[in-house]
Amino acid sequence: MTTVALLGNPNTGKTSVWNRLTGGSAKVGNYPGVTVERRVGALRKRPDIDVVDVPGAYSLVARSADEQIALDVALGLDGEPAPAVVVVCVDATQLVRSLYLLLQLQELGARCVVALTMTDEAGPAAPNATELAHVLGCAVVPVVGRTGAGVDALATAIITAVDAGAPAAPVVRWQPSPALAAQIATVRAALPASWPQTDALAVWALQCVGDDELIRVPAAVRAAVAAAAPTAALDDEVIAARYRWLDEQVAGLAKAKVDRRRTARVDRVLLHRGLGLVIFGAVMFVLFMSLFAWSEPAIAAVETAFGWVGDGARAVLPDGVIEDFVVDGVIGGVGSVVVFLPQILLLFFFLGLLEDFGYLARVAYLMDRIMRTMKLSGRAFVPMLSGFACAVPAVMATRTMERQRDRILTMLVIPLMTCSARLPVYTLVIAALFPSHTVGGLSTKSLLMVGMYGFSLVTSLAAAWVLARVVKPLRAKRLPFVIELPPYRAPRMRDVVRMMGTKTWAFLREAGTVILACTIALWALLYFPRELPAGSPDYQAQIAAAPSPEAKAELEHARDGALLENSYGARLGHAIEPAIEPLGFDWKIGVGIIGAFAAREVFVSTLGVIHGVGDDEGSLRKHLASERKADGTPRYTPLVGLSLMVFFALACQCMSTLAVIKRETGGYRWPAFVFGYMTVLAWVSSFLVFQIGSLLGY
Amino acid sequence: MLTLAEVERHAQVAIVAVDGERGFRRRLLELGLCPGTQVAITNIAPLGDPLEIEVRGGRLSIRKDEAAQIRVRR
Ligand SMILES: Nc1nc2c(ncn2[C@@H]2O[C@H](COP(=O)(O)OP(=O)(O)OP(=O)(O)O)[C@@H](O)[C@H]2O)c(=O)[nH]1
Ligand SMILES: [Mg+2]
Numbered sequence: 001m002t003t004v005a006l007l008g009n010p011n012t013g014k015t016s017v018w019n020r021l022t023g024g025s026a027k028v029g030n031y032p033g034v035t036v037e038r039r040v041g042a043l044r045k046r047p048d049i050d051v052v053d054v055p056g057a058y059s060l061v062a063r064s065a066d067e068q069i070a071l072d073v074a075l076g077l078d079g080e081p082a083p084a085v086v087v088v089c090v091d092a093t094q095l096v097r098s099l100y101l102l103l104q105l106q107e108l109g110a111r112c113v114v115a116l117t118m119t120d121e122a123g124p125a126a127p128n129a130t131e132l133a134h135v136l137g138c139a140v141v142p143v144v145g146r147t148g149a150g151v152d153a154l155a156t157a158i159i160t161a162v163d164a165g166a167p168a169a170p171v172v173r174w175q176p177s178p179a180l181a182a183q184i185a186t187v188r189a190a191l192p193a194s195w196p197q198t199d200a201l202a203v204w205a206l207q208c209v210g211d212d213e214l215i216r217v218p219a220a221v222r223a224a225v226a227a228a229a230p231t232a233a234l235d236d237e238v239i240a241a242r243y244r245w246l247d248e249q250v251a252g253l254a255k256a257k258v259d260r261r262r263t264a265r266v267d268r269v270l271l272h273r274g275l276g277l278v279i280f281g282a283v284m285f286v287l288f289m290s291l292f293a294w295s296e297p298a299i300a301a302v303e304t305a306f307g308w309v310g311d312g313a314r315a316v317l318p319d320g321v322i323e324d325f326v327v328d329g330v331i332g333g334v335g336s337v338v339v340f341l342p343q344i345l346l347l348f349f350f351l352g353l354l355e356d357f358g359y360l361a362r363v364a365y366l367m368d369r370i371m372r373t374m375k376l377s378g379r380a381f382v383p384m385l386s387g388f389a390c391a392v393p394a395v396m397a398t399r400t401m402e403r404q405r406d407r408i409l410t411m412l413v414i415p416l417m418t419c420s421a422r423l424p425v426y427t428l429v430i431a432a433l434f435p436s437h438t439v440g441g442l443s444t445k446s447l448l449m450v451g452m453y454g455f456s457l458v459t460s461l462a463a464a465w466v467l468a469r470v471v472k473p474l475r476a477k478r479l480p481f482v483i484e485l486p487p488y489r490a491p492r493m494r495d496v497v498r499m500m501g502t503k504t505w506a507f508l509r510e511a512g513t514v515i516l517a518c519t520i521a522l523w524a525l526l527y528f529p530r531e532l533p534a535g536s537p538d539y540q541a542q543i544a545a546a547p548s549p550e551a552k553a554e555l556e557h558a559r560d561g562a563l564l565e566n567s568y569g570a571r572l573g574h575a576i577e578p579a580i581e582p583l584g585f586d587w588k589i590g591v592g593i594i595g596a597f598a599a600r601e602v603f604v605s606t607l608g609v610i611h612g613v614g615d616d617e618g619s620l621r622k623h624l625a626s627e628r629k630a631d632g633t634p635r636y637t638p639l640v641g642l643s644l645m646v647f648f649a650l651a652c653q654c655m656s657t658l659a660v661i662k663r664e665t666g667g668y669r670w671p672a673f674v675f676g677y678m679t680v681l682a683w684v685s686s687f688l689v690f691q692i693g694s695l696l697g698y
Numbered sequence: 699m700l701t702l703a704e705v706e707r708h709a710q711v712a713i714v715a716v717d718g719e720r721g722f723r724r725r726l727l728e729l730g731l732c733p734g735t736q737v738a739i740t741n742i743a744p745l746g747d748p749l750e751i752e753v754r755g756g757r758l759s760i761r762k763d764e765a766a767q768i769r770v771r772r
Pocket of ligand 2: 055
């Protein structure tokens with residue numbers, strides 16, 4: 001199989017060109033070692049050629065594993081075969097900067113074909129392709145990724161280059177100083193046999209190796225670089241030499257200045273001190289409300305649909321374990337995966353629109369000042385905001401951040417945001433356990449709810465601040481935070497829909513399976529052994545003899561409660577009681593917490609069943625408020641309620657969140673960390689709330 | 699010595715040198731902010747930071763403390 005890699009600066013149209021070249025049918029996976037999307041598709045004109053879409057990069061010089069992808073792909077250092085041809089997407093409006101990457105690739109001996117994109121936007125500023133090809137010594141094909149103009153010619157140029165097959169020789173356009181030449185010689189001698197033996201690769205190592213997080217760099221190379229002792233002067237020399245050549249040879253080919261007046265006009269409004277912030281607030285409000293509230297009918301429809309399917313299955317299956325497994329375990333489990341789709345689709349619809357329009361970069365620009373107080377960048381704003389609706393799509397949205405460290409830090413704090421699944425828990429606790437007062441015209445109950453939001457906001461910001469300082473891989477590197485502010489463009493619905501499809505499919509395949517498996521396991525935990533405890537009344541006979549439907553329902557609830565009480569899950573609840581007693585919780589809450597792992601709102605229904613009142617929330621509220629301890633005092637006091645809410649605010653009681661974090665970080669390490677730190681945080685906070693509250697006499 | 703952070707809006711200046719730790723300055727240099735290049739601040743974010751700069755025909759956003767590492771001359 002021959003492969004062709006598409007490289008280029010961010011936002012130069014690689015994915016658009018890739019879609020046109022391949023027809024958009026992708027095998028999407030991750031690059032080995034890092035969770036950065038890797039898309040491969042067959043070239044339409046020649047299905048034996050695979051085209052790989054690579055994340056954007058300004059340079060091959062890398063500090064972290066995710067920046068290293070560009071080099072690894074270009075040279076085939078990651079185990080995949082080296083591409084026969086590298087297609088470099090060069091933005092015609094940013095000629096010199098986009099060509100910097102091409103120079104690096106040519107120095108390394110890659111056979112390059114230039115796709116000159118954005119020629120429509122460049123207009124008269126676009127260089128003449130023939131002249132450019134002459135200067136660069138490789139084919140240059142003008143294309144418009146959006147319309148597909150020129151893509152056929154690009155495919156032909158790629159095929160010609162692939163078929164030519166002659167090995168490309170490194171092209172170096174500058175002379176190293178004697179000192180640099182000596183350093184290059186030292187490092188070049190240490191390059192492993194599996195790497196191309198070029199001076200440029202030695203230069204690459206001299207620039208990158210040292211204070212880095214690169215993977216697969218042999219110790220011999222590290223030692224050689226250390227011996228050569230490169231300094232900042234080396235970077236000056238190399239980078240200035242390349243830009244000098246570009247300034248002399250290429251800059252003059254752009255005949256006119258790019259017209260940015262339209263973008264400047266829009267920016268005058270959207271980045272305006274007053275109006276810009278108002279519009280920003282409105283856009284974010286719409287985004288948030290669509291996830292938080294407007295997705296509700298779709299979510300309800302999914303739940304209803306799965307309810308029907310479950311009822312249908314109940315009607316045809318014989319009573320028993322198999323029936324319960326199919327209905328509650330499998331159908332319920334698939335439902336608990338599908339229920340995320342409305343929010344995922346909506347979020348990626350908005351992200352796609354905003355990104356394509358060019359506003360997402362402006363969001364980062366506008367919010368950077370605020371986000372950096374948490375050692376995050378402005379790009380973390382939208383994922384964090386989405387976390388107030390649901391952590392699952394929010395974690396998926398962290399892919400819009402280019403640095404892995406930022407992505408992970410954001411993922412670590414998103415689960416602390418008050419997601420909509422916590423609301424039913426808060427509502428139950430507040431309604432059942434807190435008295436109604438009004439303070440200054442506001443009811444204490446609604447103040448409590450607002451207070452929980454404020455609490456979650458403060459803790460998540462504080463957590464980001466602390467984690468960025470104490471967790472070693474998250475300590476911020478002093479790297480410039482430079483974002484490109486692209487020109488505004490009309491969003492393309494086709495691309496947006498395509499991205500929604502890709503994201504949804506990836507979620508179903510990679511996170512959905514884990515969520516389904518966990519739901520079934522949890523179902524089994526709370527279902528088996530399905531025996532009534534010894535000495536229980538004969539519910540079956542009593543139910544059959546029940547005088548009224550109400551009495552029958554009551555008996556059934558009592559039986560379900562007894563069955564659950566005897567389940568392995570409930571035994572676990574009993575077992576953890578000593579651990580949660582200092583927080584004011586009894587084993588029944590313990591069972592609810594275990595059940596809530598499937599989804600936080602399940603806490604309410606699990607608690608209903610264990611208290612023998614079925615799934616009617618009204619009865620559960622009354623029941624909770626009236627339950628007494630042996631000494632006659634209320635078992636669930638407002639203080640217990642507060643402690644419980646604090647626990648739910650802070651604990652990572654959500655396996656779906658953990659499943660997407662696993663997918664997005666490519667391993668169990670970070671989800672385990674999230675679960676661990678949040679559980680500890682929740683326990684300690686609830687402990688303090690309950691113990692201090694008790695001391696104060698509440 | 700004048701730094702980019704101190705330059706008023708829309709004034710064209712030329713980069714003299716980029717200071718700072720090696721990885722940091724390498725990134726800026728590779729983006730084309732190398733000595734001799736013309737830059738101008740085109741906008742300041744509503745919250746006072748970051749800055750939008752024009753360099754080599756493109757617009758980049760850069761934080762103020764990063765701009766303070768870029769020495770420039772008029
Ligand atoms: N006017 C114009 N817009 C284009 C062209 N090619 C792509 N775009 C638009 O430019 C934006 C970025 O395109 P992408 O294809 O996502 O760029 P990319 O290089 O894959 O970006 P990253 O993956 O983020 O590095 C999108 O809004 C595209 O619709 C083009 O030739 N002309
Ligand atoms: Mg792309």
